[in-house]
Amino acid sequence: MANYAMVIDLQLCTGCGGCIIGCKNENNLPEGVRWSNKLTETLGRFPHVRYHYRPTLCNHCENAPCVRGCPTRALYKTKDGITAHDPDKCIGCRYCMVNCPYGAVNYTWNKPHQEWEDNTEVIPGCTYSPRGLVNAVDAKGWPIFNPDPDVNYKAIRPTGVIEKCHFCLHRVEAGKLPYCVEVCPSSARIFGDLDDPGSKVNELLGMFRAERLRPELGTRPKVFYIREFCPCAYEPGKGMI
Amino acid sequence: MSKLWFGLLGIGVLAGLFAALTVVSRGLGVYNANDITFWVLPMAGYLFFALTAAGLTLLSSLPSVFGMKQYYPIAKRASILAGATLVVGVMCKGLDLGPLSTLLNTVNLALSPNFMSPIWWMAVLYGIYITFVIIKFYFIHKNQWHSMGGKVSGLLALLLMFMSYTALSIVFGTADARPAFFGHFTAIYFAVTALTSGMAVLVLASHFHFALTGGMPKEQAPIFDNVSKMFAGLLGAALFIFILRAVIGFTSLQEAFDGFRHIAGTGMYNVEMWVGLIIPFIMVVIPKVRNSRAGIILASSFVLVGMFFGRLVMLLSAQVKPVGNLAETRPEFVSYFPSMYEIGIIVLALSLSLLIYSIGVKYLRLEATPE
Numbered sequence: 001m002a003n004y005a006m007v008i009d010l011q012l013c014t015g016c017g018g019c020i021i022g023c024k025n026e027n028n029l030p031e032g033v034r035w036s037n038k039l040t041e042t043l044g045r046f047p048h049v050r051y052h053y054r055p056t057l058c059n060h061c062e063n064a065p066c067v068r069g070c071p072t073r074a075l076y077k078t079k080d081g082i083t084a085h086d087p088d089k090c091i092g093c094r095y096c097m098v099n100c101p102y103g104a105v106n107y108t109w110n111k112p113h114q115e116w117e118d119n120t121e122v123i124p125g126c127t128y129s130p131r132g133l134v135n136a137v138d139a140k141g142w143p144i145f146n147p148d149p150d151v152n153y154k155a156i157r158p159t160g161v162i163e164k165c166h167f168c169l170h171r172v173e174a175g176k177l178p179y180c181v182e183v184c185p186s187s188a189r190i191f192g193d194l195d196d197p198g199s200k201v202n203e204l205l206g207m208f209r210a211e212r213l214r215p216e217l218g219t220r221p222k223v224f225y226i227r228e229f230c231p232c233a234y235e236p237g238k239g240m241i
Numbered sequence: 242m243s244k245l246w247f248g249l250l251g252i253g254v255l256a257g258l259f260a261a262l263t264v265v266s267r268g269l270g271v272y273n274a275n276d277i278t279f280w281v282l283p284m285a286g287y288l289f290f291a292l293t294a295a296g297l298t299l300l301s302s303l304p305s306v307f308g309m310k311q312y313y314p315i316a317k318r319a320s321i322l323a324g325a326t327l328v329v330g331v332m333c334k335g336l337d338l339g340p341l342s343t344l345l346n347t348v349n350l351a352l353s354p355n356f357m358s359p360i361w362w363m364a365v366l367y368g369i370y371i372t373f374v375i376i377k378f379y380f381i382h383k384n385q386w387h388s389m390g391g392k393v394s395g396l397l398a399l400l401l402m403f404m405s406y407t408a409l410s411i412v413f414g415t416a417d418a419r420p421a422f423f424g425h426f427t428a429i430y431f432a433v434t435a436l437t438s439g440m441a442v443l444v445l446a447s448h449f450h451f452a453l454t455g456g457m458p459k460e461q462a463p464i465f466d467n468v469s470k471m472f473a474g475l476l477g478a479a480l481f482i483f484i485l486r487a488v489i490g491f492t493s494l495q496e497a498f499d500g501f502r503h504i505a506g507t508g509m510y511n512v513e514m515w516v517g518l519i520i521p522f523i524m525v526v527i528p529k530v531r532n533s534r535a536g537i538i539l540a541s542s543f544v545l546v547g548m549f550f551g552r553l554v555m556l557l558s559a560q561v562k563p564v565g566n567l568a569e570t571r572p573e574f575v576s577y578f579p580s581m582y583e584i585g586i587i588v589l590a591l592s593l594s595l596l597i598y599s600i601g602v603k604y605l606r607l608e609a610t611p612e
Binding site for chain 1: 270272274340344361370
């Protein structure tokens with residue numbers, strides 16, 4: 001049994017959004033849904049302006065309010081501490097969306113990837129229609145369908161249930177890294193076992209002061225942020241009146 | 242009752258059924274809901290009808306459980322109204338879950354229960370509550386008010402009302418991520434407004450019935466004089482709770498209350514305040530207006546309209562300000578206007594509850610008292 005967590009090194013993160021795209025591809029996310037997301041903030045006054053970028057995802061809280069509130073245990077903790085979801089048990093009540101302080105839960109309002117069911121060819125007789133393209137590549141739902149999450153989730157979640165990040169449970173159980181970790185070009189995401197004293201996440205948490213989102217709520221998130229990219233320096237002084 | 246009335250209700254039910262069947266076949270995508278505002282008009286309908294039913298259940302228990310025998314003439318009417326509003330309330334919640342595939346998953350409430358979940362308790366308790374409200378009405382209708390079955394079902398209906406109402410309050414009260422649901426204050430807010438809306442329904446239904454049947458029986462005049470005074474008192478209490486909630490909402494430093502402050506500047510909040518509370522309160526404290534049939538009918542109608550908007554105000558206050566990373570690329574506050582399917586669900590609920598009540602008026606002698 002492990003206790004998986006993620007450390008995001010903000011000094012290494014370039015804000016490219018590769019994690020967002022990678023997650024969408026790996027988990028066949030419908031339009032408008034992001035399990036991997038971001039929080040941005042612009043501070044200062046021109047010309048002294050700074051843009052802050054923080055990648056986000058489900059925090060896989062140790063004390064997960066979504067799991068506590070789910071009436072049918074559709075949201076549950078795996079033996080490795082990952083907050084996972086079973087769509088076959090989900091009654092669509094959306095209480096998890098009420099309880100999640102991070103906005104990490106989405107509901108499938110419409111049939112996922114329904115825009116790919118359109119039979120209209122952009123240039124008649126020349127290009128594929130969206131449905132034609134899906135059929136031509138023998139895919140399900142959308143042209144870049146990835147069947148891998150079917151192992152322990154539904155590769156495409158049905159209409160009327162919630163869906164959320166599960167740390168790519170299908171990959172983790174196969175001994176691989178979550179896909180957002182895999183695709184990060186600057187290796188800003190570090191995934192590992194909090195219960196393993198020698199893990200990279202523990203090495204980093206022992207080295208840097210880590211920050212978690214909204215700790216005051218007592219959810220005990222397992223996504224930690226360390227450092228911040230800052231090439232700046234300033235002349236020391238006591239300010240002004 | 243005229244054929245025209247039943248015809249109108251039939252049209253309402255059919256239009257509503259169209260909306261309901263669309264939701265069941267296509268899912269909640271037909272609502273103007275999204276990941277920001279996800280509990281919208283049908284959920285407001287659930288709160289409105291379910292809480293009204295709680296108030297009515299208490300009122301129908303006044304003579305049989307609390308021994309206030311002078312209120313027997315209102316008990317049967319309150320009982321059927323409690324059943325009607327409860328049935329449509331639960332229906333609204335059902336139509337707020339998802340398409341048929343999702344509705345079938347509700348079997349997991351029994352197969353995979355989570356006893357830590359307030360929603361689980363709410364679903365189970367409301368399921369049992371609805372059963373006992375129906376059984377209670379059955380015994381009342383059979384004139385077995387004081388039989389063992391009548392007493393037990395009456396007592397259990399009341400107890401389950403308190404329990405399910407408590408579970409509903411906890412659903413909102415423990416949502417730490419959304420303080421604009423007003424946390425544990427919700428319990429007192431729900432209690433007072435549930436009683437007020439229940440009383441408003443009873444007053445409206447009774448006086449409307451008297452208006453159609455040629456007047457109130459003389460022996461019932463003192464009862465309804467008391468009922469009107471109780472109604473005024475409850476409205477005063479509801480207004481006090483409303484002001485208290487506004488003070489909390491406006492003075493809190495928590496950013497989460499920005500949503501409440503935003504909603505407080507909209508028309509729906511003003512409808513809740515003016516139409517639902519201030520105007521009817523002024524009306525019912527004036528004895529001349531309170532004792533006139535038109536005055537009390539108008540006041541109770543206003544209260545119900547305002548209370549319905551109040552339920553939506555409560556829901557949207559905690560949702561219009563996007564939470565966490567959902568705030569990215571979105572405005573500080575999102576807007577919401579119901580789709581025709583959402584309105585259709587409310588039309589269905591309203592028509593169905595009125596139909597049940599109208600059938601009761603026509604065939605079930607709702608003014609009956611124990612012989």
